[in-house]
Amino acid sequence: MNADVHTLAGAYVLDAVDDLERAAFERHLAECEPCRVEVAELGETVSRLADDTVVEATPPGLRERTLAQAARTPQLRVSAAGATDRRHAGRWRQLTVAAAAAVLLAGGASAVTWTVSNDRISDEQASSDQARQIAAVLDAPDARVFERQLQPGGAATVVISRDRDRGVVLLRDLPTPGPGRIYELWLIRDAEPARSVGRLAEGVRGSTTVIGPVAQAGTFGVSNEPVGGSVAPTRIVGTVELS
Numbered sequence: 001m002n003a004d005v006h007t008l009a010g011a012y013v014l015d016a017v018d019d020l021e022r023a024a025f026e027r028h029l030a031e032c033e034p035c036r037v038e039v040a041e042l043g044e045t046v047s048r049l050a051d052d053t054v055v056e057a058t059p060p061g062l063r064e065r066t067l068a069q070a071a072r073t074p075q076l077r078v079s080a081a082g083a084t085d086r087r088h089a090g091r092w093r094q095l096t097v098a099a100a101a102a103v104l105l106a107g108g109a110s111a112v113t114w115t116v117s118n119d120r121i122s123d124e125q126a127s128s129d130q131a132r133q134i135a136a137v138l139d140a141p142d143a144r145v146f147e148r149q150l151q152p153g154g155a156a157t158v159v160i161s162r163d164r165d166r167g168v169v170l171l172r173d174l175p176t177p178g179p180g181r182i183y184e185l186w187l188i189r190d191a192e193p194a195r196s197v198g199r200l201a202e203g204v205r206g207s208t209t210v211i212g213p214v215a216q217a218g219t220f221g222v223s224n225e226p227v228g229g230s231v232a233p234t235r236i237v238g239t240v241e242l243s
Contacts, residue, residue, distance in 0.1 A: 009035055010139040013042040014131060133210045137161050137168045150174065150222060150238030154205070158220050158240050166212040167242075169198075169220065174205040174237070177224050184225045185209060186233050187217040194221065199229050217242055 008025045011017050017025065029036050137143060140161030147157045154174035160167035169185060177183055183205075185198040197211040211220075220240040223233035 006032070006035060007139060009038045009042060011132070011135040013039060014135045014138075130210060133166065134168050134208070136164055137166050137210070140164050144242075146220075146240050146242060148238060148240045152237070154237075156220070156222060156238060156240055158242065160214050160217075160242055162215045165215045166210060167214045167220070169209045169211055170206075171200070171209075171222065172206040174222075176205060177203070180227050181224055182227050182229070183237070184223050184229050184233065185211060186221040186223065187211065187214065188219040188221060188239075189216050190218060194233050196229060199225075202227050214242070 005025055005028045008017060008021060012022065012025050029039065137159055140163055142163045143159055143161045145157065145159050147155065149155050152175055155172055157170040157172075158167055171183070174183060177200075180202075182202050183200040184196055185200075186194040187197050188194045198209045200207055218241070220242060221233060221236055222238050223230070224235040224237055225233070
């Protein structure tokens with residue numbers, strides 16, 4: 001069995017694998033006790049975090065503790081020492097996935113445009129594609145989590161993988177942008193002009209968006225712009241340093 005099958009646990013729990021990957025991973029699960037444990041633990045965590053009643057009851061400080069845990073989690077590399085080392089490395093990666101998912105889901109389930117729940121991810125192709133992209137970022141060995149409060153309100157959580165050159169942004173509880181206004185997302189690299197990586201629909205105050213490329217980006221930003229967007233940010237409401 002390909003050693004990479006161990007790394008599918010996160011995507012499997014998020015229902016973001018194709019039929020061939022699912023069949024291969026389920027065959028593997030029958031033979032791999034550590035992966036069965038990981039799937040059970042991650043499945044319970046994601047299901048609980050996707051439940052609005054659980055989110056509402058989230059204890060104060062959960063997000064801060066989760067971020068701290070994500071920052072402390074070692075990013076082990078797979079070695080050639082055998083299956084035991086591979087499983088240990090995969091275990092640390094799955095802990096990082098759980099921490100990142102906790103930040104994204106516990107941070108504001110009502111604002112998320114895709115959700116993981118008992119009903120699974122939508123069968124629509126667009127939702128499936130987005131879910132796979134999100135799972136790829138969360139499951140990346142080098143995934144890092146950043147969070148900032150925005151002004152005059154709201155918050156941004158950003159998970160990035162420079163190896164995979166993609167990021168996931170959760171915006172939540174933003175103020176109403178105003179008549180004829182929207183929120184626009186930007187990536188900034190040093191002194192280069194800001195690059196637009198997405199726009200929210202008119203009146204939308206929160207979303208989950210896959211952004212990229214992020215390999216060279218130093219800062220993520222959100223601005224309030226006229227409908228249709230701008231060639232450069234004109235009214236910045238917040239930035240997140242990606243380092």
